[in-house]
Amino acid sequence: MRTADIITEKLTQAFTPESLRVADESHQHEGHAGHRPGGQTHFRVYIVSEAFRGKSRIERHRMINATLAAELQGGVHALAIQANAPGEESAGR
C-alpha cells in the first residue's frame, strides 16, 4: 500500500473529513535532506473537518501528527498540513 493511501485512510477514520487531499511531493525534494530513492518521504495534506472547529492551529497539527505518529516515526520525513473546519477558508481565515 502506498504511503499516501495509508495517510488518507488513517485521516479519514480519525476525522471523517468533508474533504481531504493528500499530495506526495517527494519528487520536489530530490537531492535534499530526507529524500530517498523511490520517494514517499514528503507529503502535503489538505483537510477540512468539523473536528477542527474551535481548535488552534497548533492543536490541529498535533491531532494530525498524533494520528500519523507511526508514519512520522517511519519513512515520512516531512508533512505539510493545512487543516480547516468547514466554512473557514471562504471566511478568509
Add this chain to the structure above:
Amino acid sequence: MAIEQFIDNEVKNNDVVLFMKGTPQFPMSGFSGQVVQILDYLGVPYKGLNVLENEDLRNGIKSYSNWPTIPQLYVKGEFVGGCDIVREMFQKRELHDFMKQKGLPVKESA
C-alpha cells in the same frame, strides 16, 4: 546541563528563538529557510539555533514541544508553530499583529 534545561533557558531568555536546520545565513532545509525569510522580512531580531550541530538538541526540541518537526519558532517563551503555521499566520498578517502584541519591533514596510 541537561538538554531540556538548555532549551528552556534559550526559549525563556530570548524574545524570539528559531530552532532550525542550518543557520539564518545558511539554512540547510527549505522549511527552515522559509521561516528565516519571513522573520527577516518582518525585521524582528531573533536567535537561530542549528539542530544539525547537536543530535541531543535535535531530539530534545522535539520532545520539549511534543512537536515532530523542525523548524520550531518560539516567541516570549511560547511555541508558535512550525513552517506551515508561521507561513499561514504571515500570509494572513496575523504574525505582524502577534509580534506587535508581544512588544517586538516589526519593520514599518513589512
